[in-house]
Amino acid sequence: MQRNHPITGWKDKVLFTPGPLTTSRTVKQAMLRDLGSRDVEFIRLVEEIRRRLLELGGVAKGDYEAIIMQGSGTFTLEAVVSSTIPPEGKLLVIVSGAYGRRIAQIARVLKIDTTALNFPEDRKPDLREIETALAADDAITHIAVVHCETTTGIINPIRAIGAMVKQSGRRLFVDAMSSFGAVPLNLAECGIDYLVTSANKCIEGVPGFGIVLAKREALLETEGFARSLSLDLLAQWKGLDAKGQFRFTPPTHTLLAFHQALIELEREGGVEARAARYQANHAALVAGMQKMGFQEYLRPEDQGHIITSFHYPDHPNFFIDEFYRRLNEKDYVIYPGKVSDADCFRIGTIGRISVADVRGLLAAIRETLAEMEIVLS
Numbered sequence: 001m002q003r004n005h006p007i008t009g010w011k012d013k014v015l016f017t018p019g020p021l022t023t024s025r026t027v028k029q030a031m032l033r034d035l036g037s038r039d040v041e042f043i044r045l046v047e048e049i050r051r052r053l054l055e056l057g058g059v060a061k062g063d064y065e066a067i068i069m070q071g072s073g074t075f076t077l078e079a080v081v082s083s084t085i086p087p088e089g090k091l092l093v094i095v096s097g098a099y100g101r102r103i104a105q106i107a108r109v110l111k112i113d114t115t116a117l118n119f120p121e122d123r124k125p126d127l128r129e130i131e132t133a134l135a136a137d138d139a140i141t142h143i144a145v146v147h148c149e150t151t152t153g154i155i156n157p158i159r160a161i162g163a164m165v166k167q168s169g170r171r172l173f174v175d176a177m178s179s180f181g182a183v184p185l186n187l188a189e190c191g192i193d194y195l196v197t198s199a200n201k202c203i204e205g206v207p208g209f210g211i212v213l214a215k216r217e218a219l220l221e222t223e224g225f226a227r228s229l230s231l232d233l234l235a236q237w238k239g240l241d242a243k244g245q246f247r248f249t250p251p252t253h254t255l256l257a258f259h260q261a262l263i264e265l266e267r268e269g270g271v272e273a274r275a276a277r278y279q280a281n282h283a284a285l286v287a288g289m290q291k292m293g294f295q296e297y298l299r300p301e302d303q304g305h306i307i308t309s310f311h312y313p314d315h316p317n318f319f320i321d322e323f324y325r326r327l328n329e330k331d332y333v334i335y336p337g338k339v340s341d342a343d344c345f346r347i348g349t350i351g352r353i354s355v356a357d358v359r360g361l362l363a364a365i366r367e368t369l370a371e372m373e374i375v376l377s
């Protein structure tokens with residue numbers, strides 16, 4: 001598929017990545033205006049975005065609060081970790097990939113007492129081990145877990161983990177960066193105190209900010225905990241709630257795009273319809289890749305519809321850099337692997353792409369294999 005930019009003539013590539021993603025032309029066009037950060041229209045726009053975000057999480061204002069934080073998703077993870085754990089608190093991070101490890105790293109940099117509960121990367125974590133870890137250490141006050149571990153594509157059993165954490169009386173913090181908007185989820189039912197996502201993943205906006213959906217009661221207990229001025233979550237919320245304003249320059253254009261993306265999500269039929277489109281993308285991808293002789297890293301029962309890791313094919317002519325470059329020249333962008341114990345590349349099935357785009361990618365991969373003289377299976 002060719003998409004040429006109306007002014008520059010540049011041909012857009014189709015992104016099969018975990019973000020930034022391919023976005024609709026109308027989302028990009030929504031940015032073609034300038035808004036002042038104290039403008040009433042801008043303040044209304046931010047309010048409307050925050051209202052729609054709570055709706056997507058299945059929760060009501062007052063029970064939960066939506067907070068927007070400038071920066072990429074990681075900045076927002078850092079805002080939650082640095083602002084919500086008390087000085088004497090302790091964080092347990094459930095780790096089964098690079099993104100879980102990153103949360104633990106954020107906490108250690110902040111000198112927060114942290115334990116990483118490490119699991120193999122190729123399957124869902126063992127719930128009994130989590131339960132045992134919670135029971136074994138009274139010092140733990142907060143638990144962090146990644147919803148879709150984008151390293152592999154596993155979607156973790158968040159409801160079961162939430163029930164355990166809730167029963168043990170701890171606070172739960174979920175990195176739902178790559179799943180929110182594409183996996184139906186009710187925060188209250190899952191016992192989530194803080195959920196983090198970002199503008200440029202499954203809501204299909206452009207990069208520039210992250211989002212926290214916070215349980216109000218938990219948030220209000222965090223006065224004085226912040227270890228950073230610009231990433232102070234409570235202060236950010238107070239600014240937004242009192243005057244609808246950001247403390248520091250907001251990403252006005254990104255917010256305009258995001259508002260349009262939320263409208264397009266609603267028009268598509270909401271989270272369920274979006275999940276169905278991504279599932280169709282994923283099914284078409286896996287069927288086509290298997291037919292060519294590629295093998296997925298995960299077993300089907302552990303694999304989600306967001307992103308899929310594939311093993312490098314066992315062939316002397318396969319070099320990942322060349323494979324990537326040749327696909328890129330055909331306007332298809334895939335993603336390098338992040339699994340620690342296997343050579344993999346990743347293909348995302350999220351963003352403004354359809355089964356037709358997946359078929360285009362599969363054809364480009366077939367062509368690339370022929371160019372590299374690779375015959376599989």
Ligand SMILES: *Cc1c(COP(=O)(O)O)cnc(C)c1O
Pocket residue numbers: 018019072073074075099146148149150175176177178198
């Ligand atoms: C993308 C992603 C992040 C990081 O987001 P950045 O915007 O690159 O900072 C964190 N966690 C998960 C699970 C992700 O998929």
